[in-house]
Amino acid sequence: MPTKKPDLRSQTGFQQIENLGEFSMQSPVHSRTNVKSRTKTSGADFAASAPPAHAAKSPAALPCLETNNSIQSYRPTAQKASKLIIAEAVLELIQIEGIETILFGTLTFPKPVTLKEAQKAWNSAASNAIRPAILKGCRILEPHKSRQPHYHLVIATGQDVRRGFDFDAYQEARAHHWASAEGRKATRIYGASANDELREWWTFFRRLERFGFGRSEAVPIYKAGEAAAEYASKYVSDLDRPIEFRGARLYAPINWKPSTKRGFGFVESGRAWRLAVAKIAQDLGFTSEADFRREFGSNWAWGLRGTIFSIAQDIKAEHSQRAQNEAT
Incomplete structure (x- = not known):
């Protein structure tokens, strides 16, 4: 009969030390001698040093510290969750309503605005015009390269x-600046191909x-459902998000509840x-x-990222294996 696992969900940080005996990781890479010896190097060498040998196949950053620079950008784990949720929601929307009914729209601002001002404009438009007019939809917030928000x-x-x-003419127009001679010509071509229903939505x-x-x-969707879903979700992952966007809601459904929700796996x-x-x-x-901080400095989590992530991967793998064994 399998031994009941201790409940670690209510324990954080060093309260969990006593329960770590079930995770049998005796690699010498994580011994006191090896970890302490790495502090003999300078701070720059320590941060740039390679991860442990057995972790070379997973040289990734910490799951909760995925940021390039604390004063420049912020890319949390929640962003990864949002990308998957958006892709699943858009695919579900296309499958339910049909690809011929779907429009992909973009709303920009004529002058620089703050995130708060952008959200105020969106809330007003959504309440008074967008929600009453559409059946279902999804809204995605993205910072432009200029750090300006748009939707x-x-x-x-x-x-x-x-x-x-005429999707070919539309792609031709995208290849040029919309105000250039080539761009205006291609725009007139695909504009003339729009049916009456699409023209009403442009208005x-x-x-x-x-x-x-x-x-x-606002343009129809040309690609298949899966490709369109991936295209829509990329807006929350391709660019480093400015720090002022921290905590902003990247995605929201409109007039419906997709079956895919938050709260799976990322915890x-x-x-x-x-x-x-x-x-x-x-x-x-260590007990606190x-x-x-005293041993490795204030950036200890970043300096130890390779070692920490390697152990975390082992923990997740062993925990998953134990759960499979108990299920059988």
């Missing part, structure tokens, strides 16, 4: 807005200017990371975070 929409119109649309998007938005765009990475830190503390005889 992407994937909406179900309930109409065939795809029929007759609808232009009317959103009264809420503070500037240039807008496990943080839990494994905390258990890995506790394991190192146990090996070194202050011991880490």
Whole structure:
């Protein structure tokens, strides 16, 4: 009969040290001697040093510290969750409503705005115009390369807005600046190919200017459902998000509840990371975070990232194997 695992969910940090005996990791890489010896190098050498040998196949950063520079960008684990959730929601929307009814829209601002001002404009437009007009949809917040916020929409119109649309001309227009001679020519071509239903939605998007938005765009979806879903979700992962976007809601459904929700799996990475830190503390005889700061400096988590992540991967693998054994 399998031994009942201790409940670690209510324990954090060093309270979990006593329960780490079930995770049998005796690699000498994590011994007190090896970890302490790495502190003999300079701070720069320590941060740039290679991860442990057995972790070479997974040279990734810490799950909860995925940031390039604390004063430049912020890319949390929640962003990874949002990417998957958006892809699943968009794919579900296309499958339910039909690809011919879906529009991919973009709302920008004519002048620089703060995130708070952008959210105010969006809330007003969503409440007074967008929600009453569409069946279902998804809203995605993205910072432009200029760090200015703008919005992407994937909406179900309930109409065939795809029929007759010249996608080749649209791609030609995208290849040039919209104000260039080539861009204007291609725009006239795909504009002439739009059916009456699509033209009505273009008028609808232009009317959103009264809420503070500037240039807008709304086009049917050309690619298959899976490709369209991936295309929509990339807006929360391709760019480093400015630090001022920290905590902003990247994605929200409109007028429906997708079946995919938050709260699956991503918590496990943080839990494994905390258990890995506790394991190192146990090996070194540390009893508080202050011991880490005193021994390795204020950036101890970044300096030990390779070792911590390696142990976390082992913990997750062993925990998964134990769960499979108990299930059988």
